[in-house]
Amino acid sequence: MATHSITLTVNGAKEQVDVASNWTLLQLLRDRLALTGTKNGCSAGECGACTVLLNGEPVNSCLVLAVEADGANVVTVEGLAHDGQLDPLQQAFIDEGAVQCGFCTPGMLLSARALLTRNPHPSEREIRQALVGNLCRCTGYARIVRAVQKAAG
Amino acid sequence: MLSRPGLPSFDYVRAGSHDEVVRLLVTGGPDVRLLMGGTDLLVRMRDGVVRARTLVDVKHLPGMRTIAYDSAAGLTVGAAVTMNQLASNADVRAHYAILAEAASAVASYQVRNRATLGGNLCNASPAADTAPAVMVLGGRLVLCGPEGEREVPIDEFFLGPGKSARQANEFLTAVRLPPPRQGARGTYLKLGRNREGDLAVVGVGVLGSPSSEVPPGYAFSIALASVAPVPLRATAAERLLAGQKPGGAAFAAAAQLAAQEARPIDDVRSGVAYRRAMVESLTRRGLETVWRGLSAASSGRGR
Amino acid sequence: MMGRQVEQTRVVGTSVPRVDALEKVTGAARFTDDLQFGPDLLFGRVVRSPHAHARIVSIDTAAALQMPGVRAIITGADTPGFIGLYLRDRHILATDRVRQVGDPVAGVIASTEQAAEDGARAIRVEYELLPGVFDPFEAVQAGAPLIHPDLGSYDVASFLYPRPGTNISHHFRIRKGDVDGAFGRCDTILEDTYRAPQIQHVPIETHVAIARWEQTGEVTLWSATQSPFAQRSMIAAAMGIEPGNVRVIGNYIGGGFGCKAGVTMEGLAVAMARRVPGRPVKVRLTREEEFFCSFVRQALVAKVKIGATREGKVLALQVEYYWDGGAYTEYGTNITRAAGYSSTGPYFVPSVMTDSYCVYTNNPTGGPMRGFGMPEIHWSIEQVMDRLAEKLGMDRVQFRLLNCIREGQETVSGMTMHATGLSQCIKRVAKDIQWGEKEPPSAPHKLRGKGIAIMWKAPAMPRNAASEAWVVFNEDGTFNLGVGGQELGQGSFTVAAQMAAEVLGVPMDRVRVARPVDTRYSPYEWQTVASRLTWSMGNAVRAAATDARKQILDLVGRCWGETPADLDIRNGEVISYKSERSVGLDKLVICGLSMPGDRELIGGPIMGRGRFMPTYVTDLDKETGQGTHGMVHYTTGAEAVELEVDTATGQVEVLRVAAAFDVGKAINPELVKAQIEGGVVQGMSSGLFEALRLKNGEPLNSSFVDYRIVTTLDAPQEIITAVVETAQDDGPWGARGVGEHTMVPTAPAIANAIYDAIGIRFNEMPLTAEKIYLALAHKA
Numbered sequence A: 001m002a003t004h005s006i007t008l009t010v011n012g013a014k015e016q017v018d019v020a021s022n023w024t025l026l027q028l029l030r031d032r033l034a035l036t037g038t039k040n041g042c043s044a045g046e047c048g049a050c051t052v053l054l055n056g057e058p059v060n061s062c063l064v065l066a067v068e069a070d071g072a073n074v075v076t077v078e079g080l081a082h083d084g085q086l087d088p089l090q091q092a093f094i095d096e097g098a099v100q101c102g103f104c105t106p107g108m109l110l111s112a113r114a115l116l117t118r119n120p121h122p123s124e125r126e127i128r129q130a131l132v133g134n135l136c137r138c139t140g141y142a143r144i145v146r147a148v149q150k151a152a153g
Numbered sequence B: 001m002l003s004r005p006g007l008p009s010f011d012y013v014r015a016g017s018h019d020e021v022v023r024l025l026v027t028g029g030p031d032v033r034l035l036m037g038g039t040d041l042l043v044r045m046r047d048g049v050v051r052a053r054t055l056v057d058v059k060h061l062p063g064m065r066t067i068a069y070d071s072a073a074g075l076t077v078g079a080a081v082t083m084n085q086l087a088s089n090a091d092v093r094a095h096y097a098i099l100a101e102a103a104s105a106v107a108s109y110q111v112r113n114r115a116t117l118g119g120n121l122c123n124a125s126p127a128a129d130t131a132p133a134v135m136v137l138g139g140r141l142v143l144c145g146p147e148g149e150r151e152v153p154i155d156e157f158f159l160g161p162g163k164s165a166r167q168a169n170e171f172l173t174a175v176r177l178p179p180p181r182q183g184a185r186g187t188y189l190k191l192g193r194n195r196e197g198d199l200a201v202v203g204v205g206v207l208g209s210p211s212s213e214v215p216p217g218y219a220f221s222i223a224l225a226s227v228a229p230v231p232l233r234a235t236a237a238e239r240l241l242a243g244q245k246p247g248g249a250a251f252a253a254a255a256q257l258a259a260q261e262a263r264p265i266d267d268v269r270s271g272v273a274y275r276r277a278m279v280e281s282l283t284r285r286g287l288e289t290v291w292r293g294l295s296a297a298s299s300g301r302g303r
Numbered sequence C: 001m002m003g004r005q006v007e008q009t010r011v012v013g014t015s016v017p018r019v020d021a022l023e024k025v026t027g028a029a030r031f032t033d034d035l036q037f038g039p040d041l042l043f044g045r046v047v048r049s050p051h052a053h054a055r056i057v058s059i060d061t062a063a064a065l066q067m068p069g070v071r072a073i074i075t076g077a078d079t080p081g082f083i084g085l086y087l088r089d090r091h092i093l094a095t096d097r098v099r100q101v102g103d104p105v106a107g108v109i110a111s112t113e114q115a116a117e118d119g120a121r122a123i124r125v126e127y128e129l130l131p132g133v134f135d136p137f138e139a140v141q142a143g144a145p146l147i148h149p150d151l152g153s154y155d156v157a158s159f160l161y162p163r164p165g166t167n168i169s170h171h172f173r174i175r176k177g178d179v180d181g182a183f184g185r186c187d188t189i190l191e192d193t194y195r196a197p198q199i200q201h202v203p204i205e206t207h208v209a210i211a212r213w214e215q216t217g218e219v220t221l222w223s224a225t226q227s228p229f230a231q232r233s234m235i236a237a238a239m240g241i242e243p244g245n246v247r248v249i250g251n252y253i254g255g256g257f258g259c260k261a262g263v264t265m266e267g268l269a270v271a272m273a274r275r276v277p278g279r280p281v282k283v284r285l286t287r288e289e290e291f292f293c294s295f296v297r298q299a300l301v302a303k304v305k306i307g308a309t310r311e312g313k314v315l316a317l318q319v320e321y322y323w324d325g326g327a328y329t330e331y332g333t334n335i336t337r338a339a340g341y342s343s344t345g346p347y348f349v350p351s352v353m354t355d356s357y358c359v360y361t362n363n364p365t366g367g368p369m370r371g372f373g374m375p376e377i378h379w380s381i382e383q384v385m386d387r388l389a390e391k392l393g394m395d396r397v398q399f400r401l402l403n404c405i406r407e408g409q410e411t412v413s414g415m416t417m418h419a420t421g422l423s424q425c426i427k428r429v430a431k432d433i434q435w436g437e438k439e440p441p442s443a444p445h446k447l448r449g450k451g452i453a454i455m456w457k458a459p460a461m462p463r464n465a466a467s468e469a470w471v472v473f474n475e476d477g478t479f480n481l482g483v484g485g486q487e488l489g490q491g492s493f494t495v496a497a498q499m500a501a502e503v504l505g506v507p508m509d510r511v512r513v514a515r516p517v518d519t520r521y522s523p524y525e526w527q528t529v530a531s532r533l534t535w536s537m538g539n540a541v542r543a544a545a546t547d548a549r550k551q552i553l554d555l556v557g558r559c560w561g562e563t564p565a566d567l568d569i570r571n572g573e574v575i576s577y578k579s580e581r582s583v584g585l586d587k588l589v590i591c592g593l594s595m596p597g598d599r600e601l602i603g604g605p606i607m608g609r610g611r612f613m614p615t616y617v618t619d620l621d622k623e624t625g626q627g628t629h630g631m632v633h634y635t636t637g638a639e640a641v642e643l644e645v646d647t648a649t650g651q652v653e654v655l656r657v658a659a660a661f662d663v664g665k666a667i668n669p670e671l672v673k674a675q676i677e678g679g680v681v682q683g684m685s686s687g688l689f690e691a692l693r694l695k696n697g698e699p700l701n702s703s704f705v706d707y708r709i710v711t712t713l714d715a716p717q718e719i720i721t722a723v724v725e726t727a728q729d730d731g732p733w734g735a736r737g738v739g740e741h742t743m744v745p746t747a748p749a750i751a752n753a754i755y756d757a758i759g760i761r762f763n764e765m766p767l768t769a770e771k772i773y774l775a776l777a778h779k780a
């Protein structure tokens, strides 16, 4: 099986890595770059725990081949905070108690980040629609929705 | 058999030209699979349902990701246009709103960033959400093969679950839709087990437009997802509507016919009886919704 | 009410932010699969039975051993020992026969997960099929295939009563009062049968375990577990090694809900690691495996007969529970027991006859799940109570207020009920949902309804389930709080830190919860189950902090020549109310103090130690199920639901849920509310969507594609939560647990509201749109 040498930018840092054809972006992030904030909950595009931003848009990194990310700009949960300053969403998740086990949290944050970037003042329904691909088994979603509303100001 | 923890081995090739794709398809045969968003293909490969030695990524070929609209020629959607691209495209929303609606009914936002229109159709799943929309819009699929391009009307494309009229050595480059019919209104209604995000238990696309060709003055097209081995036109229902004055009684009768035309199966998602009943419920609701739009438009014109 | 004095508190009772939130929003929080082991790491994959019941004839590993990357293969011959929490009825790998689809048959250790998988696929197993049984009611009939012929020889806890020669692994009985006579005095009697299917916990993190055997014979197991200490003892026993040689490290868990209690797949990692000493071996379940290869919630067939007087007083209850325990019931047996001793639900019923059977079938293995049998039995109790109220022409809320259990009344198992705010909870949710008022539906094809359900639950555990905690200080006066309970998302670390901060008089930011829980370095905790941490671990934490506090005040008192009673700790400083002197904790917690004058040093590192064990719990009589203090206490609560049914599709929209629980004392009110919200939605999900669809034991929907759970858009927009606080005698600051309880009444409350809306009762969960639509069509 072939390997491919790819370059990509992850959380602002340029990376050059060799990846096997069948590696997913999720595997690359977690197993090669040790960015374990991004979670694997199903490997099938269903749970959203693996959501990252690929060129600014949220994708299920379990359904993107690592080689497909050649040349791309990737943002994971580890890249949300800047200069020690939390993203307003991260702060809102803390303040609103939107975190329980925390396993869905990274994916939720990135889906929500993308939502607020394309729609800075979403309605509650728009928030719920944007997060429908992020399963949470702990919170019942209410506080997550509230946190996104709060971060939107 | 349980799914694998990860993807099985394969080689990845990023196609540089249409010719290269065809050459790979011809030489590789069934060992070669085409990759666009991968949201069907990669899932199936992990499940072991699909095997391939080589994945050929065709989404970067010229034209694959573009949407071109021309009021005379209609709409050309590159096969690798994503669902989110479709749903947010101004021309699609203005002239083919049902397609935008169907595209945003697929899966979740993240999946829609990868899932493509072409992949949805080529996958030939009876549950493909964009199929009913493309059917009622009279879409044609542009296939590229060793002899060049050919177009296949979508009504002739689906042959069975996972089976289509695409030859093994062809690939889809675009979907063409004729110019929108004047004053057309359409809607795609999807019923899943969850409010959104699930596969369709039943999907119904309805398109209506003023038409001088049929006596009632309005023509309706209806297509169904998830209720037969292939996405299905409800032709008997359409014929009935071509001969009756639009309104509650005609819609109820048409919805009943559509339910009879459906050939659903029992599976883990739902049973036959419910699927049939939902074809009726949704068809009726769809016809009424479309009719409201048409009536509002005509009274608007009259004013 | 009990005469407990309300204590003044500063930290306890406030909604401080979670101590783990920052780590979790930045991606820094380490879950088990996140741990890095470098190139040393090997992977294990498991060959699982495709058959529900079969004899293993042969296992051919030759081809697999030749596969690239494969290091070793284990089979049942490597794991002859038995494992199980209450009943040791299974092996880590099946030895002679498989009893469920997914039973592990062999394990492959390889350099990559993919190589291990390829190796597993190359193993050929020959089976001889055996007849299976898939319904608990059928499995107890004479002539049913016997699933555990050796049941009589298994090790079993003293309070369980297996019946060798049958498929019954436990039969719990209540014989209370004269049931026949009581039914004779009833004006109204109802009988019904209710069913709940297998469902799965669906933590978003699947099971994962990494094990390493040292050359010294010591084993380290990193696992996503609710039960590091129970895993230590269970795995040691199964592998024939000393518990002291097993070290279990439990990092943060991405949701447990019971399926990560006890041991399910973790033994596989340990057994594999034995073959490659010095190398860590990781085994993780795929989502598909997660659905049936750890625990599922047991299915239940409940036959209920209940009678009341025309005034509405319930006099008699007779129930039979047939629990589908699946292939192994090592844990499920105790669910059967808990269901039996709570079988009246939160009602006072003078005469009760209960038979709760734990039954082996060839379905997936049942185990603990949020509520531990209570959601399943309340599904029947709360619907039958509604029916009874209707038959008597009584309001459903009034009927519950009339019959709900009160302080001083005798419970079904003979305990005198302690103070409880149950009727307050009922009144509260009735008010919050505007009981009695009916709003018109939002559309002509919709019907609207309201329903209520109430609940109780006691922690189910052996009498010696203990908690231990310690407090040690750092030189800056901050302290490390050692606990052995796990943080699954419920907030246990936060409330533990609050309790310790309260006692020690320091702000929250001075507390460090020592994590991960590590059986070598952490204090003992039986398991993180039974909603027992706030209460049991909380008692230990309070004791440990109190112990440290006492040492500190004694030390300072001696140094200053004052009595400790005049001293206090405030904001990290020891102060004297008498002399108005003060000294920072940082000055004394490690190096002690020097006495005035001769400057003799006194003290030294302070270490507080605390423990708790509910020593006052008594046994229940084998024949009657009666005992004076069979369980520690009951948490009670109520939920009311307002919903709409779309008659054109059968879809249910839950509009509002009102929930109230008596938690004794909310150590952190927002965390309590967060538990309630999560439980309500999980309960709703089970009531409307979830069932593991089984065909002859084979799961048909073991993936998210077809096992649907509630998403953002299905969840109710409004959940109105209320916290009632009737202090619990044996709880820290009066607290009792609430984590599981919140899910218990939701499904029956929904069923009752659907009945209110459409006039149709459904006896079997889940109430899918399809089921409702077809019932409506049938009725029309």
Ligand SMILES: Cc1cc2nc3c(=O)[nH]c(=O)nc-3n(C[C@H](O)[C@H](O)[C@H](O)COP(=O)(O)OP(=O)(O)OC[C@H]3O[C@@H](n4cnc5c(N)ncnc54)[C@H](O)[C@@H]3O)c2cc1C
Pocket: A044, A045, A046, B033, B034, B035, B036, B037, B038, B039, B040, B041, B042, B043, B058, B079, B105, B106, B107, B108, B111, B114, B115, B116, B117, B118, B119, B120, B121, B122, B123, B127, B128, B129, B130, B166, B170, B171, B172, B173, B197, B198, B199, B200
């Ligand atoms: C979580 C999840 C939810 C989903 N929900 C829905 C849903 O609600 N509704 C729905 O309709 N679908 C759903 N899907 C399925 C899938 O997302 C869609 O079918 C999608 O449109 C497929 O597009 P793709 O680009 O990802 O296709 P791919 O996976 O890249 O390809 C699909 C198939 O087409 C073949 N193919 C690809 N490109 C070409 C080409 N140019 N010419 C010929 N053949 C080609 C591939 O070999 C493969 O067999 C879901 C998938 C997931 C993972």
Ligand code: FES
Pocket: A039, A040, A041, A042, A043, A044, A045, A046, A047, A048, A049, A050, A051, A060, A061, A062, A063
């Ligand atoms: S892990 Fe990618 S969606 Fe679940």
Ligand code: FES
Pocket: A098, A099, A100, A101, A102, A103, A104, A105, A135, A136, A137, A138, A139, C204, C254, C255, C489
């Ligand atoms: S917080 Fe646990 S899954 Fe969302």
